[in-house]
Amino acid sequence: METPEQIRDRLLARFPGAQVTVVVNGSPSAQHSLLVDAAHGREMAGFLRDDPVLKLDQCSNVTGVDWPEKEVVETRKTTVPDPAGGTPKIIEEKSKRIEPGCLEVVYHLFSVALRHGPVVLRMRTGNRTDAVTLPSLTPVWRSCEFQEREVFDLFGVKFDGHPDLRRILMWDAFKDHPMRKDYVEPDDYEWEPTPHGDVLAKAKKHFPAPAAPAAAPTPPTATA
Amino acid sequence: MQDLSPGGAHVRAVHDEFHGDLLEVSMGPHHPSTHGVFRMVVTLDGERIVKLKPVFGYLHRNHEKLGEGTSYLGSMPYTDRLDYLCSMTNNWAYAVAVEKLAGLTVPERAEYVRVILAELTRLLNHTCLAGFLMQDCGCSGTPLMYAFREREKILDLFESLSGSRMMCNYQRFGGCRVDPPADWLARAQTLVDGYTAFLDEFEALLTGNEIVMARTQGVGCMSAALAVSAGVTGPALRATGVAHDLRKVDGYGVYPRFNFRVPLGAHGDVYDRYMIRVLEMRESVGILQQALAGLPGGPIMNPAAKLRGFRPKAGEAYGRIEGPKGEIGFYLISDGSPNPWRYRVRPPSFINLTILEDMCLGHTVADAVIILGSVDIVLGEVDR
Numbered sequence: 001m002e003t004p005e006q007i008r009d010r011l012l013a014r015f016p017g018a019q020v021t022v023v024v025n026g027s028p029s030a031q032h033s034l035l036v037d038a039a040h041g042r043e044m045a046g047f048l049r050d051d052p053v054l055k056l057d058q059c060s061n062v063t064g065v066d067w068p069e070k071e072v073v074e075t076r077k078t079t080v081p082d083p084a085g086g087t088p089k090i091i092e093e094k095s096k097r098i099e100p101g102c103l104e105v106v107y108h109l110f111s112v113a114l115r116h117g118p119v120v121l122r123m124r125t126g127n128r129t130d131a132v133t134l135p136s137l138t139p140v141w142r143s144c145e146f147q148e149r150e151v152f153d154l155f156g157v158k159f160d161g162h163p164d165l166r167r168i169l170m171w172d173a174f175k176d177h178p179m180r181k182d183y184v185e186p187d188d189y190e191w192e193p194t195p196h197g198d199v200l201a202k203a204k205k206h207f208p209a210p211a212a213p214a215a216a217p218t219p220p221t222a223t224a
Numbered sequence: 225m226q227d228l229s230p231g232g233a234h235v236r237a238v239h240d241e242f243h244g245d246l247l248e249v250s251m252g253p254h255h256p257s258t259h260g261v262f263r264m265v266v267t268l269d270g271e272r273i274v275k276l277k278p279v280f281g282y283l284h285r286n287h288e289k290l291g292e293g294t295s296y297l298g299s300m301p302y303t304d305r306l307d308y309l310c311s312m313t314n315n316w317a318y319a320v321a322v323e324k325l326a327g328l329t330v331p332e333r334a335e336y337v338r339v340i341l342a343e344l345t346r347l348l349n350h351t352c353l354a355g356f357l358m359q360d361c362g363c364s365g366t367p368l369m370y371a372f373r374e375r376e377k378i379l380d381l382f383e384s385l386s387g388s389r390m391m392c393n394y395q396r397f398g399g400c401r402v403d404p405p406a407d408w409l410a411r412a413q414t415l416v417d418g419y420t421a422f423l424d425e426f427e428a429l430l431t432g433n434e435i436v437m438a439r440t441q442g443v444g445c446m447s448a449a450l451a452v453s454a455g456v457t458g459p460a461l462r463a464t465g466v467a468h469d470l471r472k473v474d475g476y477g478v479y480p481r482f483n484f485r486v487p488l489g490a491h492g493d494v495y496d497r498y499m500i501r502v503l504e505m506r507e508s509v510g511i512l513q514q515a516l517a518g519l520p521g522g523p524i525m526n527p528a529a530k531l532r533g534f535r536p537k538a539g540e541a542y543g544r545i546e547g548p549k550g551e552i553g554f555y556l557i558s559d560g561s562p563n564p565w566r567y568r569v570r571p572p573s574f575i576n577l578t579i580l581e582d583m584c585l586g587h588t589v590a591d592a593v594i595i596l597g598s599v600d601i602v603l604g605e606v607d608r
Contacts, residue, residue: 027539027558028327057452061542061553061570108542108555108570112452112466115473118542143455146578154286169281169607178286 001116002053004032014047015040023122033106033120041123042135042161048109048119049140056119059141061108062148064155066180068128069101101128103157107137107144125157128180136162154179246274249589253282257360257593260603264580264592271588276581280574283607291567296322297531299567301393306569307605308390309349312341312382313547315395320476321543321554322397326536328529333522334399335478339515340412341382341394342545343508347419348378349548350459350501350508351426353600357498358430360597361439367430374422377415384408398529409516416512423505431502440494444583444595447492454579457572458550459504460599463489463496470546477545482514494598535562542570549573549600569608573601 002010008020011034018040023033036044048056076093103125110117125132136159138144148159149168156177159165167174176183252263261282267275287306291299303318304311316338323330330338355371379389385404386392394401404412430436446456448464461468469486471479487503489496538560544553550572557566576599583599584592 025539025541027325027537027541029324029539029541029543031324031540031542058455060455060457060544060551061555061568063555063566063568065557065566106555108553112468120542141455142450142453143575143578145454146574154288167281169284169286171281179289 001114001119004034004119007048007054007119008034010051011036011044011047015044018044020044031118031120033122035122035124038123038125038134042137042140045107045121045137045140048121054119055111055113056109056117058110058112058117059107059137059143060110060118061106062137062144062151063106064151064157064179065104065106066128066155067101067104068181070099072097072099102126103128103132103155105134105148105151105157128156132156133158133160135160136165138162153177156180251589251592253279258596259356259601260606262596262601262603262606264596266584266589266592268589273584273587273589273592276584276592278577278580280607283603285608287569287608288567291569292564295562296397296534296536296564299564300396301391303569304391304393305604306571306608307547307549307552307573307602309352309602310345310548311390311392312345312394313545313552315392316342317543317545317547317552318554319395319397320545321541321556322536324543325539325541325556325558326397326534328398329526330399330477331523331526332478332520333403334524334526336515336519337400337404337524338395339477339479339482340404340512340519341385343512343515344378344381344412344415346508346548347505347512348375349600350505351375353501353597354426354430354498357494357594357597358436360594361436363436367426370422370426370429374419381408381412381415384411396525396529396531397534398531399523399525403524409519412512413516416509416516419509420506423502423509427502431499437495440498440594440598442491443494443587443591444598445491445493446579446583450579450582451492455575456550456579457576458547458600459500460497460550460576462486463500464492465490470544470551474544478515481518482511484508484511494594497598497600533562535560540566544570547572549602549605550576569605571605571608573599573603574606574608577601577606 004022008022011020012018019037021035023035025032048054074095074097076095078091078093079088080091081088105123107121109119109121123134125134134157136144136148138148139161146168148162149166151157152159152165153167153170154177247268249266249268250263251266252258253261263279265277265279266273287302290302300315300318303314306314351371351374355368358367382392383389385408386394446464448466451461451464452466465488467486467488472486484507487500489500536558538558540557542553542555544551551570552572553570555568555570556564559565580596580599583595
């Protein structure tokens with residue numbers, strides 16, 4: 001099978017203006033992946049499926065990955081020569097940078113006809129809040145139908161062009177996306193008739209004790 | 225929640241759309257033929273199904289989130305609970321993914337033991353499935369009873385090796401947990417020697433049975449092109465005639481050393497899916513005979529494998545094996561910490577249900593029951 005670099009070069013030649021980068025996988029599995037831009041995602045997926053050399057006719061696995069924004073601390077060392085001729089001083093400058101977060105959808109593609117794979121395809125959303133739309137690959141591979149619904153349900157990625165984008169594992173009235181790293185589970189889901197320990201602490205926090213009944217009005221004292 | 229009250233918006237919508245008397249039936253989640261808590265919202269025109277929407281999630285416990293909250297080893301017993309009929313193959317698939325992630329090798333003896341246990345699991349799963357399928361067809365009792373009699377024998381073997389009948393938690397990354405003793409191997413050999421006789425008996429009861437054939441042939445057909453596109457794997461895919469068995473395609477473990485054939489169907493209907501499983505069991509018996517005869521000595525665990533305090537380098541890996549229900553895969557992303565950053569299960573039962581509607585359209589409700597039965601699902605894996 002072609003290397004990811006070869007696939008990238010062919011994709012770039014076929015789709016001028018598209019962005020394709022090879023994401024290097026540092027583990028011994030060496031399954032490197034192709035990060036493609038959302039605008040050309042579906043055409044490129046169709047190309048990978050129909051290309052006679054690759055023939056990736058099976059999209060085996062679809063999943064999401066949450067990458068929250070993180071603070072990166074960079075240390076920059078500068079050497080300042082001592083004007084008196086002594087040993088030069090090393091000054092460390094620390095700068096903080098916020099790396100923006102995103103949601104990522106990963107597709108593992110195989111070829112049943114030619115028996116090779118996986119080619120790992122990735123797409124990233126703009127951020128984790130309002131730009132979370134990616135093109136759906138269900139029109140290319142039918143196996144994405146339920147799996148993209150699952151990614152929508154658990155990660156909150158909206159798939160443009162999906163025929164039936166609804167929650168699949170959680171119930172329809174559920175609000176949040178549980179697989180996100182910053183998901184906070186509700187604290188009132190476990191209830192015991194005689195709560196104790198952690199559960200009691202949670203329950204007390206969630207259900208504040210009813211306010212003490214207002215003090216009974218004192219009867220007017222008879223004045224002498 | 226969807227409004228399912230009588231005369232609710234959903235029924236009105238259906239009436240408006242078709243201008244006829246369509247009936248919407250909610251099958252499940254508490255229905256014995258759905259193999260667990262699974263629901264199908266079926267729209268019927270007379271007796272014919274015109275629409276079918278599966279509803280999932282009744283057994284959802286967010287397995288993947290739990291996997292991200294525990295160590296790599298901590299997830300191993302939890303994979304038993306995915307497809308609780310096939311804990312040995314679930315363990316193996318997870319072990320394969322972690323071994324790819326960390327670059328671990330497995331001793332030869334452990335590879336043989338894994339093959340023996342995986343093929344026993346395949347026998348167990350396919351036997352049960354055939355029994356359940358016949359139960360769904362309406363031959364109540366007898367086939368399922370025979371199937372469960374054999375299943376108990378295999379579960380006894382699992383119990384004496386791992387300590388648990390169904391929740392085996394036996395494989396480890398880099399090998400297996402305990403070495404099977406000689407008397408266990410002798411018992412396994414006795415079981416394997418007797419299995420062909422059971423299959424002959426079982427097939428004599430069912431395979432040529434006129435009622436079974438009339439009931440299952442031409443029902444729930446699936447085309448090869450659609451099956452591949454929909455990611456259907458395992459016996460359901462091979463019943464359509466696509467030669468795709470990961471034991472041959474990937475050749476993982478020591479499978480290339482064994483001589484076995486991959487049975488293929490021609491029609492992709494319920495009968496073919498039943499037949500593929502019976503033929504696969506016969507091949508599994510052959511693999512078991514070869515593996516038990518060729519089992520080498522040596523260690524069962526890679527001494528370099530570190531189970532506790534295991535921190536693989538940052539990276540990712542997708543590992544897959546041919547489970548009895550199809551391709552079971554695990555996708556792991558490591559950030560160098562003791563817990564995986566991302567832990568994903570590729571559940572064959574769930575993905576094989578993608579084209580349940582396509583298979584059921586035009587058939588009756590009674591056919592939908594056997595079509596679902598022939599897909600072979602376990603809700604522990606579908607809902608995770």
